[in-house]
Amino acid sequence: MLSWLRRFPHDRKVNTSSNAGRRTSSSTSWRNKSNSFTARIIRCASTVVDTQHDGDQQQQEKDDDGACSLPPPSYNDDGVISARACSFRELAVATGDFRQDNLIGEGGFGRVYKARLLIGAHQEEQVVAVKQLDRNGAQGNREFVVEVLMLSLLQHPNLVNLVGYCADGEQRLLVYPLMPLGSLEDHLLLRGKDKKAALPWRTRMRIAHGAARGLEYLHDRAVIYRDLKSSNILLDDDYSPRLSDFGLARLLPAPRTDSSSSSSSSSSSSSRVMGTYGYCAPEYLRTGQLSAKSDVYSFGVLLLELITGRRAIDTSRPDGEQSLVAWAAPMLGEPRRFQHELVDPRLVMAMQGPAAAELNQAMGVAAMCLQEHHSLRPVMADVVMALSFLATDSASC
Numbered sequence: 001m002l003s004w005l006r007r008f009p010h011d012r013k014v015n016t017s018s019n020a021g022r023r024t025s026s027s028t029s030w031r032n033k034s035n036s037f038t039a040r041i042i043r044c045a046s047t048v049v050d051t052q053h054d055g056d057q058q059q060q061e062k063d064d065d066g067a068c069s070l071p072p073p074s075y076n077d078d079g080v081i082s083a084r085a086c087s088f089r090e091l092a093v094a095t096g097d098f099r100q101d102n103l104i105g106e107g108g109f110g111r112v113y114k115a116r117l118l119i120g121a122h123q124e125e126q127v128v129a130v131k132q133l134d135r136n137g138a139q140g141n142r143e144f145v146v147e148v149l150m151l152s153l154l155q156h157p158n159l160v161n162l163v164g165y166c167a168d169g170e171q172r173l174l175v176y177p178l179m180p181l182g183s184l185e186d187h188l189l190l191r192g193k194d195k196k197a198a199l200p201w202r203t204r205m206r207i208a209h210g211a212a213r214g215l216e217y218l219h220d221r222a223v224i225y226r227d228l229k230s231s232n233i234l235l236d237d238d239y240s241p242r243l244s245d246f247g248l249a250r251l252l253p254a255p256r257t258d259s260s261s262s263s264s265s266s267s268s269s270s271s272r273v274m275g276t277y278g279y280c281a282p283e284y285l286r287t288g289q290l291s292a293k294s295d296v297y298s299f300g301v302l303l304l305e306l307i308t309g310r311r312a313i314d315t316s317r318p319d320g321e322q323s324l325v326a327w328a329a330p331m332l333g334e335p336r337r338f339q340h341e342l343v344d345p346r347l348v349m350a351m352q353g354p355a356a357a358e359l360n361q362a363m364g365v366a367a368m369c370l371q372e373h374h375s376l377r378p379v380m381a382d383v384v385m386a387l388s389f390l391a392t393d394s395a396s397c
Contacts, residue, residue, distance in 0.1 A: 083152045086175060088168040091130050110134040114178060119163060128163055133172040143247030144172045150246040158214030160234055160244040179242065181235035188230055188309055198346035201354045203239050204306040209391035210241040215299060216380040219292045224250045228298040229276050230305055248274045250290060278312030283374050293374035300369025304328055307362055309344030325370060335363035358390055
């Protein structure tokens with residue numbers, strides 16, 4: 001059933017012709033691309049064959065910028081990938097020529113604008129977010145290709161949907177549905193024009209549970225997210241979380257034994273560690289070895305952020321408190337004793353802190369996810385189950 005799971009060839013381009021085995025760089029320039037991006041997307045997707053042969057058979061898929069390996073695509077009624085190709089002019093008009101008052105976010109990758117775009121067969125107007133990638137920024141062409149493919153082919157309530165993309169000339173843009181409540185980071189740090197009260201405890205646990213379900217879905221398909229953090233979790237109008245920014249995602253071999261022993265090699269093109277400092281697993285930082293358990297560690301950091309209201313890394317705090325994991329580690333084993341130090345002080349002051357039993361369970365999950373050795377961390381299915389009770393209204397308050 002999962003015979004599509006293959007070895008992810010990273011940055012090695014495989015060709016069955018006389019040029020077989022030739023290496024290509026993952027940082028290929030956006031210039032001088034003769035083939036259309038849409039054609040490359042369709043061709044890359046079409047190379048994924050769901051055979052019924054023995055799982056030991058391996059298939060390597062490729063695109064023009066380097067190798068790609070993807071799950072079986074989800075097609076719409078017309079038999080093509082549902083994300084539409086947009087022209088740069090169309091998106092410029094939709095954003096009001098990228099006006100400053102339509103700017104809703106900015107980061108190392110580029111800028112995000114609010115826009116109105118005609119979507120679907122009936123051309124209904126929809127409010128969307130348009131992410132314009134900085135051509136000199138951190139997210140390169142290969143990451144752009146990966147994100148378009150991943151979000152086109154993976155569908156889950158806790159993953160952001162991809163409405164469209166643009167690859168006109170050197171322009172690279174992505175179109176998503178607008179998430180009305182912004183990112184989880186905005187709410188934890190109370191940023192934005194409309195500063196609201198701190199997120200209630202139950203809402204935090206629901207967000208953690210939804211994010212865990214999204215990761216579980218990815219890991220079931222051998223997709224390693226690699227960049228889980230509060231700024232990459234977008235919130236719908238009912239605080240339902242959606243994972244976003246899949247440019248660093250990787251498809252890795254499915255584990256052949258139990259899932260606790262899953263591991264994989266780092267990028268074959270370099271030993272660069274990709275991700276965000278403060279969230280990366282220690283073995284990934286040391287060796288570059290990437291596995292599903294790397295995501296589990298990042299989730300443990302995220303869960304600590306939700307519990308404490310602190311950043312993963314906060315250089316404004318005193319020495320010894322700048323790293324959230326290092327600060328919380330001595331208290332993880334005795335959360336009841338250190339409840340007033342661990343729980344977000346805004347919840348404590350509002351008399352909305354969790355019951356001792358709930359805090360104990362939440363900290364226990366975080367502690368398991370943050371185990372130093374990756375084999376001791378739980379799989380995401382177990383995390384989802386452990387958090388399901390905390391995410392329900394029936395949990396003791």
